[in-house]
Amino acid sequence: MSENPNAPEKYNAAEVEPRWQSVWKARDVYRAHDDSDKPKFYALEMFPYPSGRIHMGHVRNYAMGDVVARYKKAQGFEVLHPMGWDSFGMPAENAAIATGGHPKDWTYNNIDEMRTPMQRLGFALDWSREFATSDVAYYKEQQRIFLKFWEKGLVYRKTAKVNWDPVDNTVLANEQVIDGKGWRSGAVVEQRDMDQWFYKITNYAEDLLKGLDGLDRWPEKVRTMQANWIGKSEGASIWFGFAENTETSSPKKELFDEALATDQDGGIEVFTTRPDTLFGASFLALSPDHPYSKWLANNLPEAEAFRAECAKIGTSEADIATAPKLGFDTGLRVKHPFVEGATLPVWIANFVLMGYGTGAVFGCPAHDQRDLDFARKYDLPVKAVVLPDGEDAATYDVGTEAYTGEGKLFNSGFLDGLNKSKGIKAAIHKITEMDFGESVTNYRLRDWGVSRQRYWGCPIPVIKCGDCGSVPVPEDQLPVELPYDISFEKPGNPLDHHPTWKSEGVTCPTCGKAAERETDTLDTFGDSSWYFAAFGGSLSADGMDWDAASKWLPVDQYVGGVEHAVLHLLYARFFTRGLIDCGLLDLSHSQFGGEPFAGLFTQGMVTHATYALADESIEKDSWVLPEDVDANDDGTFVHLPTGRPVIKGDIIKMSKSKKNVVDPNEIIQGYGADVARWFVLSDSPPERDVEWTESGVIGAWRFSKKVWNVVSDTTSAEGPLAVASDASGDALELRKLAHRALEKLTAGIEAFRFNTSVAQIYELTNALSKYKGQDAARMEALGILIRAIAPFMPHLAEECWSKVGGEDLVYHAPWPVVDPKMLVDDTITLPLQVNGKRRSELNIPKDMPKDEIEKLALADEAVQRSIGDATVRKIIVVPGRIVNIVAK
C-alpha cells in the first residue's frame, strides 16, 4: 500500500487546529483594546458554572457568540468577547461534604479542567480578562458595591417571612421558588421568620418595567415574562369602616360588639383595580392570613377550624388554582363608602392572598369571576353595574360568566353613564375627597432577599454590634475574606461554626467594642449581576476600571438560555441601575438607558435520543448509552454489550441520568473543534433545540473535508481578494451565485439565523467544487467562501486562507462586500399561473413591458391547454414576480 503522490493533501484537524490556536495566542489577536478608535462591540455569552466538564450546551452557546464576535470583528468593530467563571455556589459545598475536599480546591480544579477544552474549541476570547467570581478580587469589589448600595438606601435589613429550603438549608428569593419548591434542590419550601438582608429592587419596579419597551432586540417572550413578574397594577386603596353587627344574637356578634367597643374607628383597607364597580360590591373578603382573620381564629373555634381547612389545600400552584372557593362569614359588617346606611358582610375567603395588596378585597360578583363563583356558592347578591354595549339595563343578567369588559356604568349613583376608565377616575376622585382612600399602584415584585446561610459565597461586609446594630465594614478594611479552614461536620453554615472568624479580634467600627461578623453570605445571583461590567473594567487583583467598564457597556449581544429570563436578567438590570445611581457606572452615552444588555438571544438546547432496555420500564432507570445501541433491520434496537432489546425513548436535553450525553472532548478528538462547532450551528434554528445525531456529525465532518478539497484543487495564482470584474459565461454565473450566497448568509448572521447562513455556505461550496476554471472568478468565490466560514470554522478557514495565499490572518480580513450588480439578472424566469395554479414559465428580459408579457403568457402552450374553453377574464402581471391568468 503506497501513498498516491498525486492524492490531495488530507486535512488533519488534530494537527491544524492547535497550530492556529498557538498562532492566535502568540499574536494575542483576541485582546480587546480599551483605547481603540474603532466602534466597540461587546459580545457576551452567559458565563459558565465550573462543574468541571463542558457539555454540548456550552459548545452551542459559545459557538453562537463566537460567530457574532468574529463577524463583527470582520466588520471593523473593536470586539470585546471575554470569558470567566460563575464559581460561587452550592455544588462546591455539596461536593465538599460528599468527598471531604474543600470547596475552593474543588472549584479551582474544575476551572482548570474546563478551561482546557474551552480553549481547545478555538473561540475568539480575550482570556486576559478572565476571572472567577470566587476570586478575592472579585468579591472584594462586590463587597464595595454592597456598601455603596447601602449608602444609597438600596440595602436594608428586616425580619421577614422567608422561603426556607430544608434540603439546602438556606433561604431562597421568591424568584428562586418554582411551584413551591426550591429551584435547585426541588424540596418543598417552608415559610420561616428570619433576619434578612434585602436589596431594594422595588425602588426600580417602574423603571425596570418601562425599560423593557426600549429593548427591541430582546425576545418578546422574555420581555413579557419580566413584565408579568414585575406585575404592575394601578388602582385604589379603599377604607371600609366597621358597622354594627346586625345579627340578633350569636357568639360572633358578642365578639364583635366587644371589639367594636374598644376600636370605634376600626375598619378594613382593601386594594382594587376596579373602584368603578364599587356600587356592585356585595361583600368584603379577607385572606385567611389577614390580621383580623387571625384575631378571630384566636377567639372563635369555628374560625380557627376554617383557617386550618384552608391550610390543608396543597401548596402546589395547580392545587391552589383549582381548589374550590371556601368562605367563612365573620358576622362583621362594614359601611359602604358611597351608599349611606348600606353595609356589607365581611367573609374570610381562601382565594384572597395575604401577599398582595392589603390582603383584603371587596367582592363585586357581577364583574369578577372569582367573586361571582363565591357569591353563587354562598348566595350573596349579584348586582351588575357595568352594562355591555347593546344590552338593555332592564333585562341584563350576568349568569355564570362575570363581565369584565368595557361598558357604561349603571345602578351606580354619581358614576352612572361613565365608561370604565372615566368611572375609575371619578370613583378615585370621590374616595380621595371623602378621605376613604387614594389611588395606589401595586407591584407583584418583592424586594430581593440576599442572605444565604452558606459558606461558599461572598461574605456580607457587616459587623453586628450589641450597641450600634449592623455596621458596615469600612472600605479600607475590605475584603472580608473567607477563611480556608472550615468544617462541614455540623449542619448549617460553617462560617457560623468557625472557631475564630466570627468574633476573634472583631470590633465595632463605630464604637470599638467587641462585636461579631455577619456570617451570612450573599445570594450567588448577585455575582452574575455585574460580571459583564467587571470584564469591561479588566477586574484583577488591583481592582477594576469602572470608566472602561462604562465605555464597553451595554453588552451589544448577549447569548444564553431562556431559563434565566426572569432571575438573572432581572437582577442584572436592577444592579446596573444601582451601579449607575451609585456613580460607579455611567451609561449616559447609551441609547438603551440603564440597560446592561442591548441585544439578547436565547438559544435552544442540545438534545439527544434516549434508549432504555425494553424489558424494564423506562421509569426504572434502565437507560443505556446510545453508543451501545444498534438498529436492527426491522427498526427495533438492540443493546450491543448484552444483546437485550432496547426501545427508543424521547429526544431530550442531554443529561447524565438519562445517559444521552455526548462529551465534547471526544468529538473534538475524533473530528476536531470546527466540526463540533459547525454541527451545533447547522440545521436547526438557533432559538430551537438541536438534536445531536451521529449522522449529523459525520455530515459536518464531510463538509469540512469538502471545503478543504476545493482549496486543494485550486491552483490559480490569484489571491482570495481577487475581483473577476470582466467575468462571463460560467465564471459570471459563479460570481452571481457567490454574491447572492454572500448576501443571504450575511443577512442570516445579522438576524441570528445561522442555519440559513449554513445553507448558503453549502450551496457556494457545491458550486465551487463543480467549477473547473482556475481563474479570478474561482478565487473571488473562494475568498468569499473562506471568509464566510471563518466565524463558524475558524481553524479550517485560517488553513484555507493561508493555503490560497491570503495575507495575514483571515481573522483580520475584512468581511466580503456584496457587489449589487451581481444580484440582478438581465433575463428572468416568470412563473405563469392559470387561476392561481402554476402551469408554465417564461424566460424574458427583466424589463419587458406588461402588455408584451401578457401576449407571451397567453400564447404559451401549457397555458392554452389549461385555459381550454374558458374565457380569460383578467390577467394579473406582477413585474418580476408572477403572471396569473383568471379564466372562467
Add this chain to the structure above:
RNA sequence: GCGGCCGUGGUGGAAUUGGUAGACACGCAAGACUUAAAAUCUUGUUCCAGUAAUGGAGUGCGGGUUCGAUUCCCGCCGGCCGCACCA
C-alpha cells in the same frame, strides 16, 4: 383556567411586504470508480395515478378574505413554554 409560541416530505428545516411550497442538509434508492469495501462523485427522492408526457392532491383540521394564502382573519384539534385565584 389565562397568556404566548408553534404545527410544512421518512427526518432537521427553507420560503422578502401575500406571488414558482419543499432551498440546504440528513436518510434512502440507483449508478460510476474499486477484486471488494470505505471514501468520493453522478442521478433521483412530497404523495397518488401513469413506462412517460402529464394529470390530481398537498403546509394540523374546518371556514373566510383575495386574481393568488405556509403567510392575513374566524373557529376547532394537537404540542411546547410561561403565569397561576395578583383583586
